[in-house]
Amino acid sequence: MAHADDPALEAAGRFLNSFKRPAHLLVALSGGSDSTGLLVALATLCATGRHPGITLSACTIDHGLRPGSAEEAAWAGALCARHDVRHVARRWEGEKPHSGLQAAARAARYDLLAAAAAEVRADAILAAHTRDDQGETVAMRAARSAGGIGLSGMADAVLLNGAVWLLRPFLAVDRAAIRAFLAARGEGWRDDPSNDNPNFERVRIRARGISADPSGADRALLSRRAAAFLAENAGARGAGFALEPSAVGSLLVDAAAWRGLLLLAATAGGRVHVLETASAERLRDFLSSGTLSRLTAGRVVFDRRRDGLFLYRECRGIETLRLPAGADAAWDRRYHVANRSGRPFTVSAAGSGGGRGEGARLGGPVLRASRAAPRLEFEDGGRVPADLAPMEPLIAPYARFLPRFDLPLADVLAGLVGRAPFSSPPNE
Numbered sequence: 001m002a003h004a005d006d007p008a009l010e011a012a013g014r015f016l017n018s019f020k021r022p023a024h025l026l027v028a029l030s031g032g033s034d035s036t037g038l039l040v041a042l043a044t045l046c047a048t049g050r051h052p053g054i055t056l057s058a059c060t061i062d063h064g065l066r067p068g069s070a071e072e073a074a075w076a077g078a079l080c081a082r083h084d085v086r087h088v089a090r091r092w093e094g095e096k097p098h099s100g101l102q103a104a105a106r107a108a109r110y111d112l113l114a115a116a117a118a119e120v121r122a123d124a125i126l127a128a129h130t131r132d133d134q135g136e137t138v139a140m141r142a143a144r145s146a147g148g149i150g151l152s153g154m155a156d157a158v159l160l161n162g163a164v165w166l167l168r169p170f171l172a173v174d175r176a177a178i179r180a181f182l183a184a185r186g187e188g189w190r191d192d193p194s195n196d197n198p199n200f201e202r203v204r205i206r207a208r209g210i211s212a213d214p215s216g217a218d219r220a221l222l223s224r225r226a227a228a229f230l231a232e233n234a235g236a237r238g239a240g241f242a243l244e245p246s247a248v249g250s251l252l253v254d255a256a257a258w259r260g261l262l263l264l265a266a267t268a269g270g271r272v273h274v275l276e277t278a279s280a281e282r283l284r285d286f287l288s289s290g291t292l293s294r295l296t297a298g299r300v301v302f303d304r305r306r307d308g309l310f311l312y313r314e315c316r317g318i319e320t321l322r323l324p325a326g327a328d329a330a331w332d333r334r335y336h337v338a339n340r341s342g343r344p345f346t347v348s349a350a351g352s353g354g355g356r357g358e359g360a361r362l363g364g365p366v367l368r369a370s371r372a373a374p375r376l377e378f379e380d381g382g383r384v385p386a387d388l389a390p391m392e393p394l395i396a397p398y399a400r401f402l403p404r405f406d407l408p409l410a411d412v413l414a415g416l417v418g419r420a421p422f423s424s425p426p427n428e
Contacts, residue, residue, distance in 0.1 A: 007173050008181035012041035015169035018427040022053035026122035028113055028166075029058040029087070031076045031190035034128035037178035038170055040187055042126075043083035059116040059125075061109045062091040065101075072190050079187075088116055110160055110400075117164045123426045125166045129154055132175045155403035157425040162399060165425045220405035225256030226263065227408040234264060236416055240312030240369030241268055248309050252288055260409070266397045267413050268311045269299035270333030274397070303365045312369030320348040333396040335374055341388040343378060350375040393417035 027042065029035045039058055046054055060076040062069045073089040080087035090112040097104045113125050134153045158166045170178065182189060233247035241264055243251075250257040262274035275283065279297040286295040286302065287309075295302045296314050303310040313334065321331045323345055328338035331347045339345060351371025374391065376384035395417065398410045402422060411421045 006181050006184070007177040008037050008041045008170070009045065011169055011173045012038070012045055015167075015427075016042070016045055016051045016054055019051075019054060020427075022055075023123040023426055024055045024057065024121060025124055025126055025167075026113070026117050026120060027056060027058040027085075027126045028109075028128070029060050029076045029080070031060065031072050031079070032128075033179050033182060033189040033191075034130050034133075034170065034175060036079065036187065036189040037182050038126060038128040039079070039085065040083065040182065040185065042169075043085055044185075047084075057086040057088070057120050057122060059113055059120075060087065060089045061112050062089060063105050063109070064092055065096065065105065075190060086120070088120065090116055107400075110166070113166075114160045114164050122164070125160070125164060127166055127168050128170050128178075129168045130170050130173055130175045130178065134171055155405050157404040159398075159402035159404075159407075159422060160400065162402070162422065165423070167425065167427065219403075222256050222259055223406045223409045225254075226260035227412040229254070229257045230260045230264060230409070230412045230416070234260075234416060236418065237310060237312075238366040238369050239373040240310055240365060241416060242311070242365070243309040245306065245308050248287060248304070252284065258284075263397055263409060263413065264416070265298060265300045265302075265311055267334075267395050267417065269313055270394070270396045271298055271300075272333070272396050272400070274298075301368065303368070305365070310365035310369070312365060313372035315349055315351045315368075315371040318349040318352065318372060320346050320352070322346050330394060330399075331374060332372075333399070334394055336392045336394055337374070337376070338390050339388075340390065341378075341384060345376055345378045345384045345389070347374050347376055349373070393419045395419075398422075 025042070027035065027039045029039055039056075042056055045051060046056060058076070058080050060073045062073045064070075070091075077087045077089065092105065092108045092112065116122075117125050154168065154171065156168050156171050160166050179189075229247070229250065233244045233250075235242055243261070247257070251261050252258075262280065266272070266274050274280070275298045283295060283297050283302060286293075287304070292304055292306065294304070299314055299317065301310075301312050301314050303312070313332070318332050321329060321337070323329060323337060323339045325339055325342050325344055328336065330336050332349075335347075337347055349371060350373045352375075376389050378384060395410060395413050398406065398413075402410050404425060407422060407424070414421050
């Protein structure tokens, strides 16, 4: 048996004790040592009866990428049965990409886990990332980063698709300690051959033995300061945003203010990522010049005037969305639109057909911003009533993955676009 001071059991115990209300937790179980250790540690502690408000389920994702993957999912199911934990398996169906396979598999895995969590009504998904994974993540990001943003590594909690929190109870635990815990209990695991494939960046990082400081304190502080800057200086202006004239100078000397601007621009442009280094430097030069003019970068127009800096989506490259009756989808990564009308309609940019349209009463940056606002029309040209087409603004940088340390910043952005704040992790 494992000792009471076993690192895996201690981490699992601290995690369970962090819940102040009942919760149903879905363990992402691959069958590897880390996820097996997480499941066994949690099940062991729940079996003691000291955590009556916690129930466990597990989900295994079969990516269908190699022979034997279905058998591995069955092995995971048998493990769960031994520990009296409900198990579900989901398979990644469809054609697999020839390039970017790991990234595509990761995205599919999280989508399938989020869907499974909704089906079993889980309050959170648990992933078994370890201290080893954290060091590798920081090293990979350090190799790719030019500005130092994001070098804190993985957050202990991430909101997936704006719907369910993924929590990481083992981020401070070494893989060797988890394997020792399993060995002490006579439990085995299934090794993934891809963990030794040098074609994957993480495997190469692991082979070099690179590690880095995984603390997220700096990232969290930067997020809070960026949130405070936007809350004090930014506001919605029609379909765009504006910064007070007095705040523009701060952008050039304050890293948090600059971070806030980049996230605000990504939101305005419907971009998952902030501006690339070259575009960001071009923007910085434009602002430094003091010129009252316009610059376009990353699908966003930066319109500098005496009364402030305006940001709005440029009216170019905006695709028209045809939405069947009863369907819902994202448009331009800026809005989620649902069709409750009973017949199909299209969503397009208001200014895509030329002319001034409903923006005739507007002027300046507000008029230009209105041209990229959504226009909903039936196929006969009639306008769609608002009550038949509910729309929710999206914050593209955080629509799929929102790390806990960026939650304050995401909530300020939510207020600016006019949507509800994001949920907090269930163990807060």
